Amino acid sequence: MTDDKIQxxxxxxxxxxxxxxxxxxxxxxxxxxxxxxxxLCNEEEASDAVQxxxxxxxxxxxxxxxxxxxxxxxxxxxxxxSLDRLxxxxxxxxxxxxxxxxxxxxxxxxxxxxxxxxxxxxxAGMIRALTDELPLKQRLVFTLRDLQDLSVEEVSxxxxxxxxxxxxxxxxxxxxxxxxxxxxxNVERLES
Amino acid sequence: MNCDGYRRMxxxxxxxxxxxxxxxxxxxxxxxxxxxxxxxxxxxxxDEIVQRIRSYTPVVEDPRLLTxxxxxxxxxxxxxxxxxxxxxxxxxxxALPQVRIAASAFVxxxxxxxxxxxxxxxxxxHSLELSAGLQSAASHKSETLYSVESSEITKLAQTKDLQxxxxxxxxxxxxxxxxxxxxxxxxxxxxxxxxxxxxAIASSVLHVDKKKLDAIxxxxxxxxxxxxxxxx
Numbered sequence: 009m010t011d012d013k014i015q016x017x018x019x020x021x022x023x024x025x026x027x028x029x030x031x032x033x034x035x036x037x038x039x040x041x042x043x044x045x046x047x048l049c050n051e052e053e054a055s056d057a058v059q060x061x062x063x064x065x066x067x068x069x070x071x072x073x074x075x076x077x078x079x080x081x082x083x084x085x086x087x088x089x090s091l092d093r094l095x096x097x098x099x100x101x102x103x104x105x106x107x108x109x110x111x112x113x114x115x116x117x118x119x120x121x122x123x124x125x126x127x128x129x130x131x132a133g134m135i136r137a138l139t140d141e142l143p144l145k146q147r148l149v150f151t152l153r154d155l156q157d158l159s160v161e162e163v164s165x166x167x168x169x170x171x172x173x174x175x176x177x178x179x180x181x182x183x184x185x186x187x188x189x190x191x192x193x194n195v196e197r198l199e200s
Numbered sequence: 201m202n203c204d205g206y207r208r209m210x211x212x213x214x215x216x217x218x219x220x221x222x223x224x225x226x227x228x229x230x231x232x233x234x235x236x237x238x239x240x241x242x243x244x245x246x247d248e249i250v251q252r253i254r255s256y257t258p259v260v261e262d263p264r265l266l267t268x269x270x271x272x273x274x275x276x277x278x279x280x281x282x283x284x285x286x287x288x289x290x291x292x293x294x295a296l297p298q299v300r301i302a303a304s305a306f307v308x309x310x311x312x313x314x315x316x317x318x319x320x321x322x323x324x325x326h327s328l329e330l331s332a333g334l335q336s337a338a339s340h341k342s343e344t345l346y347s348v349e350s351s352e353i354t355k356l357a358q359t360k361d362l363q364x365x366x367x368x369x370x371x372x373x374x375x376x377x378x379x380x381x382x383x384x385x386x387x388x389x390x391x392x393x394x395x396x397x398x399x400a401i402a403s404s405v406l407h408v409d410k411k412k413l414d415a416i417x418x419x420x421x422x423x424x425x426x427x428x429x430x431x432x
Contacts, residue, residue, distance in 0.1 A: 026275065029274060030267065033270050037263065037266055038263065041258060041266070054258070055260075055269070063273045066274045067277060125253065128261075134253050138250075154254060161216075175212055186246045189246050
């Protein structure tokens with residue numbers, strides 16, 4: 009969908025055209041789901057976060073700055089909602105400790121597991137294994153930049169952090185992941 | 201810059217993370233530092249794994265179901281907004297000066313009408329009470345003293361008091377006697393007139409008991425007594 013078409017749809021949505029909004033949802037729900045899934049690592053939670061995000065988009069469309077990319081604004085909303093959910097999940101996990109059920113890097117049996125991903129579930133396991141022990145900011149920046157493939161500027165906008173803070177957190181996140189991988193597999197160079 | 205600084209830069213390896221100048225410096229350093237080159241290789245190995253994870257895009261299992269769930273919530277939110285919107289519109293409307301003036305005038309009109317009706321009704325009731333002789337004893341309190349005899353009503357009263365009790369035109373006063381027209385006797389006795397008179401006497405002369413009053417009324421009614429004397 010072209011930018012003009014997106015802006016035209018947003019214009020109609022601003023006039024409370026529900027059908028136009030449905031087109032917008034169809035166009036962007038996959039992007040939103042991908043981000044929510046990578047952050048939350050749980051299909052049900054991700055689906056709920058996407059629903060909540062689009063309701064927020066509908067309600068606050070008047071706050072959308074047409075000068076910004078719609079996807080960046082959408083990412084900001086999905087990120088905030090996913091982070092709230094992630095905090096709640098972590099709180100619950102602390103309250104009702106279920107560490108045994110959480111995947112960790114130790115759950116990856118051998119290096120072959122690192123090569124192929126065939127389902128959302130496998131992906132969730134992999135991401136959780138890599139990022140679960142990271143502080144929330146590092147996890148967020150790493151997910152947005154390295155998994156969702158946003159630019160540093162987009163990460164900064166979606167996370168509300170400065171570019172300097174994004175780079176610092178990114179550096180710490182990557183270093184921590186590398187150290188963990190090295191400890192577990194002595195990963196130096198994988199055969200592709 | 202020492203190796204720690206360059207290693208920090210090594211972790212910012214993707215495009216756009218280092219400035220051109222930083223990238224050039226790093227490349228030059230890597231040419232001359234084997235330990236940092238080894239670290240770069242290790243980082244590269246992890247990056248390959250991350251790239252594999254990145255290349256898998258999470259899939260929405262049932263896109264139509266997700267769209268439908270989203271739109272259902274959106275419609276529900278819209279319905280709430282609309283009901284909220286009506287209230288907001290009313291409040292917005294009320295913010296207009298002319299609407300405020302009209303509303304104030306309406307309130308004044310309604311209040312005025314209510315008060316007018318209330319006062320009219322109050323006056324009517326008062327008139328009815330007066331005509332029915334139901335005024336309180338207090339309003340009759342004066343030096344007037346009423347006394348009662350069995351077959352005729354005698355009283356020491358002021359003419360004005362009597363006028364308040366029996367409608368004008370139904371009697372006249374001659375030589376300190378009340379003369380009631382023969383034609384009016386029946387209606388006067390059966391209506392509230394006589395009862396009013398006796399009630400007024402009762403309320404003023406508190407020691408006159410009701411039985412006695414009723415006996416007087418009965419007596420007067422039976423005999424069509426038309427003459428009542430009153431003293432000074």
